[in-house]
Amino acid sequence: MIKVNFDPKVDVERATKILKEIAKDKMGGWFSLPKKYDMGELVRIKEAAKKIQDESEILVCIGIGGSYLGHRAIIEALRPKSSVKIVFAGNSLSRRELDHALRMVGDHDFSVNVISKSGTTLEPAVAFGAFKKKLIEKYGEEEAYQRIYATTDRKQGALHDEAVACGYTRFVVPDNIGGRYSVLTAVGMLPLAVARVDIDKLLEGAADAASESAETAVKYGFMRHELGSKGYDTEVFASFEPSTMYFNEWLKQLFGESEGKDKQGVWPAAVVYSTDLHSLGQFMQDGRRDLWETIIDYPTDEMNAKVVQAVKIAHLQGGIPVLTITPSSFDERGFGELIYFFELACAVSAKLFGVNPFDQPGVEAYKNELNKLINV
Numbered sequence: 341m342i343k344v345n346f347d348p349k350v351d352v353e354r355a356t357k358i359l360k361e362i363a364k365d366k367m368g369g370w371f372s373l374p375k376k377y378d379m380g381e382l383v384r385i386k387e388a389a390k391k392i393q394d395e396s397e398i399l400v401c402i403g404i405g406g407s408y409l410g411h412r413a414i415i416e417a418l419r420p421k422s423s424v425k426i427v428f429a430g431n432s433l434s435r436r437e438l439d440h441a442l443r444m445v446g447d448h449d450f451s452v453n454v455i456s457k458s459g460t461t462l463e464p465a466v467a468f469g470a471f472k473k474k475l476i477e478k479y480g481e482e483e484a485y486q487r488i489y490a491t492t493d494r495k496q497g498a499l500h501d502e503a504v505a506c507g508y509t510r511f512v513v514p515d516n517i518g519g520r521y522s523v524l525t526a527v528g529m530l531p532l533a534v535a536r537v538d539i540d541k542l543l544e545g546a547a548d549a550a551s552e553s554a555e556t557a558v559k560y561g562f563m564r565h566e567l568g569s570k571g572y573d574t575e576v577f578a579s580f581e582p583s584t585m586y587f588n589e590w591l592k593q594l595f596g597e598s599e600g601k602d603k604q605g606v607w608p609a610a611v612v613y614s615t616d617l618h619s620l621g622q623f624m625q626d627g628r629r630d631l632w633e634t635i636i637d638y639p640t641d642e643m644n645a646k647v648v649q650a651v652k653i654a655h656l657q658g659g660i661p662v663l664t665i666t667p668s669s670f671d672e673r674g675f676g677e678l679i680y681f682f683e684l685a686c687a688v689s690a691k692l693f694g695v696n697p698f699d700q701p702g703v704e705a706y707k708n709e710l711n712k713l714i715n716v
């Protein structure tokens with residue numbers, strides 16, 4: 341069960357209405373996902389993971405935003421031991437990064453999991469083109485296509501159409517779950533299973549949070565809205581475990597894309613202590629006072645726990661609100677809890693700010709400009 345150190349006033353009637361809206365929303369599929377998981381899909385995911393483990397030394401995971409950050413966050417945090425190394429690609433348009441990923445694969449045996457709900461996003465499409473070419477050169481077309489796993493829309497998009505035409509193994513991003521809420525679908529579960537993260541435990545953690553920590557998540561949603569409305573414009577997520585840096589990135593995307601619209605929202609920032617105490621610590625202690633800190637208080641060793649305690653005291657003395665969120669463990673179960681907890685809190689808080697938590701119209705603006713520049 342997730343523990344927190346705050347207890348804001350919750351308008352119960354409003355909270356109940358919001359929860360009903362989330363459950364009924366056409367993009368609210370993640371809300372009941374942990375309890376209604378498609379077990380047939382889970383079996384297919386594990387079978388595909390086994391095949392990849394048998395055939396490959398490297399799995400290239402291609403995707404960006406919600407099609408990338410969740411599984412990367414858990415793999416980086418838990419550092420599972422797998423015979424298959426995961427190489428990430430398609431999360432920028434930098435040629436340098438793509439060449440680096442291609443070099444990392446080198447002559448190793450590899451498979452590709454290309455993940456894009458829309459199937460049209462440019463960054464993964466460019467990387468996929470490069471890795472497909474490499475697969476075909478190494479294995480010939482027939483075997484290459486058997487090494488491609490496409491996670492995309494059920495029935496539409498360029499990637500869907502290509503996957504059907506070429507016979508790639510397909511996994512579906514459910515219609516009712518958007519990118520940044522999709523880590524517990526095949527989007528995250530296939531790469532996680534390949535990396536030997538215990539995906540059953542991850543789901544158990546999420547289901548536990550849905551039963552035991554939903555009320556706390558609602559409280560956190562209300563707390564964020566209360567602070568945001570009082571002029572605290574920035575929330576700084578703070579972790580004391582360096583391997584959770586990508587979980588911070590996942591949080592930034594979840595909150596940034598869900599809340600930042602119609603001139604609303606709290607800016608999500610993140611730090612990793614104690615490293616960042618020697619860079620941003622000064623600002624946290626003594627800079628502009630329009631931010632608050634949310635410490636994700638992962639169970640940690642004795643020495644690290646002391647610095648957590650010291651920071652809480654010092655930053656409170658510095659005059660910023662310090663929230664703490666404590667998961668039950670630093671493992672799959674704990675991260676499953678955190679994922680569900682933050683998704684729910686984020687949806688609640690976005691609704692309190694009066695915005696739709698599940699769309700991202702602002703992301704289209706740069707894409708339109710880029711498409712004009714490259715004449716797509």
Ligand code: PA5
Pocket residue numbers: 404405406407455456457458459460461464518519520521597700703
């Ligand atoms: O949360 C979201 O919907 C976005 O961050 C998407 O995941 C991201 O833009 C990638 O989109 P796609 O999966 O369609 O390639």
